[in-house]
Every structure is written in C-alpha cells, then in structure tokens.
Amino acid sequence: MSPAAEHLFKRLAAWAERPALREGERCLSYAQLLAEVAARRALLTTYGAQRVALALDNGIDWVLWDLAALHAGLVCVPLPGFFSPGQQQHVLDSAAIDCMIGASAPGFSAVAEGIYRRAVAQPTALPGGTVKITYTSGTTGQPKGVCLDLATQLAVADSLVAASASREVARHLCVLPLATLLENIAGVYAPLLAGACVELMPMAQIGLSGASGFDLPRFLQALQTAQPHSLILLPQLLLALVSGAERGLPLPASLRFVAVGGGRVSAQLLERADALKLPIFEGYGLSECASVVCLNTPEQRRLGSTGKPLAHLQIKLADDGEVLVKGAHMLGYLGEPAPPGDWLGTGDLGHFEDGFLVLHGRKKHQFITAFGRNVNPEWVESELVQQLPIAQAWLHGEALPSNVAVLVARVPNTPDAQLQAAVDTANAQLPDYARVHHWLRADAPFSASNDLATANGRLRRAALFTHYRTAIEHLANVSSPGEAHVVL
Numbered sequence: 001m002s003p004a005a006e007h008l009f010k011r012l013a014a015w016a017e018r019p020a021l022r023e024g025e026r027c028l029s030y031a032q033l034l035a036e037v038a039a040r041r042a043l044l045t046t047y048g049a050q051r052v053a054l055a056l057d058n059g060i061d062w063v064l065w066d067l068a069a070l071h072a073g074l075v076c077v078p079l080p081g082f083f084s085p086g087q088q089q090h091v092l093d094s095a096a097i098d099c100m101i102g103a104s105a106p107g108f109s110a111v112a113e114g115i116y117r118r119a120v121a122q123p124t125a126l127p128g129g130t131v132k133i134t135y136t137s138g139t140t141g142q143p144k145g146v147c148l149d150l151a152t153q154l155a156v157a158d159s160l161v162a163a164s165a166s167r168e169v170a171r172h173l174c175v176l177p178l179a180t181l182l183e184n185i186a187g188v189y190a191p192l193l194a195g196a197c198v199e200l201m202p203m204a205q206i207g208l209s210g211a212s213g214f215d216l217p218r219f220l221q222a223l224q225t226a227q228p229h230s231l232i233l234l235p236q237l238l239l240a241l242v243s244g245a246e247r248g249l250p251l252p253a254s255l256r257f258v259a260v261g262g263g264r265v266s267a268q269l270l271e272r273a274d275a276l277k278l279p280i281f282e283g284y285g286l287s288e289c290a291s292v293v294c295l296n297t298p299e300q301r302r303l304g305s306t307g308k309p310l311a312h313l314q315i316k317l318a319d320d321g322e323v324l325v326k327g328a329h330m331l332g333y334l335g336e337p338a339p340p341g342d343w344l345g346t347g348d349l350g351h352f353e354d355g356f357l358v359l360h361g362r363k364k365h366q367f368i369t370a371f372g373r374n375v376n377p378e379w380v381e382s383e384l385v386q387q388l389p390i391a392q393a394w395l396h397g398e399a400l401p402s403n404v405a406v407l408v409a410r411v412p413n414t415p416d417a418q419l420q421a422a423v424d425t426a427n428a429q430l431p432d433y434a435r436v437h438h439w440l441r442a443d444a445p446f447s448a449s450n451d452l453a454t455a456n457g458r459l460r461r462a463a464l465f466t467h468y469r470t471a472i473e474h475l476a477n478v479s480s481p482g483e484a485h486v487v488l
Helices: 003-013 030-046 060-072 085-094 150-167 181-193 216-226 235-246 267-275 377-385 416-427 461-478
Strands: 019-023 026-029 051-054 075-078 099-101 109-112 115-117 132-135 145-148 171-173 197-199 230-233 257-260 280-286 291-295 314-317 322-326 344-353 356-362 390-396 404-409 438-441 485-487
Touching (some): 003 030, 003 060, 019 030, 026 030, 030 060, 060 181, 145 150, 150 181, 171 181, 171 216, 181 197, 216 235, 267 280, 314 344, 377 390, 377 416, 390 461, 404 416, 404 461, 438 461
Parallel strands (some): 019 197, 051 075, 051 099, 075 132, 171 197, 171 230, 230 257, 257 280
Antiparallel strands (some): 132 145, 280 291, 390 404
16 A cells, blocks of 8 residues: 555544444444445455446445545546546546446446456556546547546645634535546545545435536535535536525525635625625636645635635746646646646636736636536537538637537528537537537628638637627526527
C-alpha cells in the first residue's frame, strides 16, 4: 500500500464507530466501512483485476468499491452515466479496463454477481502513481482521461476540510454523480477525512437524470429527508433551489455549507441566495488539478469571485491572463506525455481582486453548461453541417440549462420540419449534454460581409452572440423542453 493510502485508511480507522456512510436504512460505521472495503479488495485480488471501471448508481457500494480499489493499489475509472454509449466504450477501451463493477459491456463476462472481467492484451501505459483516471465530460467527441495519483486527491480533500471546518459539517449529501470528480473528492474523501457521515441516494431519488434532467420537488424532498449540513451544487441546481425558495418551497434548516462550482455563477443569483440566508460558497476547479482550486469560505468570501486558492497550491497569471496552477495537478492525460514544468495552464482567463480569483472567460471556444458539462461547440456544429439541410451552424450554451443552435439552411425556405429532422439526426450521435435542445433560424448566412464569419468561413463567436443574444434570451424565457425551435 502506498504511503498516501496508508495515511487515508489510518485516518478513517481513527473514527471507529462513528457513522460513515448512510443510504436509506443502511448505515455503516467507519469500522464497518473498513471491513467492507477489505472484503471487496479481496475479491478484486481474487479475480486479478488491474483496472476497474465503476458503472454504479450513487450509493454505498460505489464508495466501497472505489475505496477497495485504492486499498489494493489498482486503477479506478468512474464511468459517467451521462456519457453516450460510444463515449462509455471509448473509456473502457482507452483505459484498457479489465474489470467492471455494476454493469457489463461487450467483451466482458460475469465472474460474480455485479463483477465482470475481460482479458486485455496490451494495456495502455500509465504515468507512475496513477490510481484514478477521470474523464472530462467531452470537450471533443472523445473525452480525455486525466490521470491522478492519490496524494494529490487527498491534498485537495484536506484543504477542503480546513476551508469548511468552522461550519462543523457532520452530514454531507452527495447530489452530483459520484463519477464526477468534484463529488468524488469533495463529497466523499473530504467528509470521510473529517469524520463526517456521507449521505447517499440513487440519482433518481435526488431528482437528477442524464446530464441535465432535474426534478425540483424530488430534490427538495431528498434534502428534507437527509437534512444535510453540506451540499455541492452546479449553478443550475442553485438557481432551481433559490427559485423554489423564493416561491415559498421549504428548504432544510440544516444547511451550513453549500459549495457551488462547475460553471460561472452570476452575482445576481448569489445575492438572491444571500437574501434567503443560504450559506453559498462559490469555488473553481478542474479535473486536471484534482478538482477544486479556489473556494470562498465563511471567513473569506467575495461575491463575484471564485475565492482564494486552497492551501495546498499556488496560482499565478500568465502574461495573457491565463490562470496557472502549481502544487496540485494531474500526472498527465492518458496516452500523452506528462505536462512540462511545475505550472499547469488551465485555459481559463482571470484576474485577482485582493487575493480573490475572478474569472472572465476561456482561451478556447468550449463552453460550460449550467449543469457543469464541458462542450466544444465546433464538435456539435460539425455534426450539424454534415446534415444536408444545414449549411452553417453556431452553438451556444454558456451557463444555460439547454443548448441553442442558430442554423443557416442550405436552401432558402427549407421547411422547419426538415431542419428539425436534421437536428434530430445529429443529436442521435451526441450525448445529451451536447445536443441541440432549441434552435433558431438565422436571419442571414454567416459571412465576412456581416462580420459573423471570417473571410475563410471561421465563425466570429463573440459577434454571433451579440447579434443573437436577445433572441436566445427570449427563447430561454418562453420555451419549455418540448419546444425545439423559434423562427426569427
């Protein structure tokens, strides 16, 4: 066992008979947790597992298998349920998974209940120390695997424990999928290191489905049932929570620390949350830095910022304003060379205000939806223009709960039904978080003459947003998920 793993399990053992994990009527103390982890480790060893994919819903078993893989020094790969089947297969193949827990896939055979194995001839080489490969939500067609060691993950978790210590969190409810690195580290490892109880529920009971499905009444019922001290929310979940509370829907009085991350949070929304006396603390992070990098805290909080850097790392800005991080970052992307030097470029642009990091954009074109999913619009646009009725397409979804495309028909006066059929065909090739949920018909082709494209046809994205912003905002206000388009 590695020194980091020994440190982790020694810390867990110290909490002995305290409640560690709870799912409905099932509750495990820390001592019982460690016994269960040992039993699962023995199974993984018996079946010769080396690289383990977790294909389980949120629950106690997900946590136990994750910890068992850590205990055994194996590579654990959470398999996101919101990935498309093609993306899930890419994860299994690119990471050379030889053992699946919870679900099977082509080429795997059952060796025990819920455990599936396959032979892998030549596993992909991994950076030394890799114990977890977390896949980004797909900024391109195929997600990248981020290789992490345990020491880095625990450094983040320890910093989060210190940042929230004054709120004395004893119960954390996992709201996000555990396959999301943020919930895995901040929602499981951090509470366990602090001796807290991790409350777990299936995603359907939480009210989340896929990448963007959300049932507010079910979510509020889950909060009332669990009465958690802490949560981790995405911006869209916070918006729903605040909007519900403003309509008089009951919120649990137990909340002490609600972290919000995964995308830009408007200052206006944070002010609304403050008016409701919700303990909201915005943060910022990325998988390449083992999740959280900055966090507002009860002692140091500034609306509109992502907080100050956590204790285990340093941040500086490049000449162009790019945020650079030192002290906690990935070992490398799967199948690629290790990043050079000590400072990791995040691709995010920002500035400091009295030590608080304020973000204001990304160097690349990708956007982050309100549900925290990264989307490269060029990927989706390329799928759209492959459809015969569509000549040009621009996709927008920054901080929105659903993506909006502006389409230029290849033939003027193309019926809406044909464009919708083309969108449906493209959507069938995409995971739900990257699909076109609404579309607008462009009022003119994108060209250099109207400054919506360059002379060589490259889209001018800022100009397109300015031109169509009013129409997009109107669509967001009047459309429901069943309304697929508006014609300008």
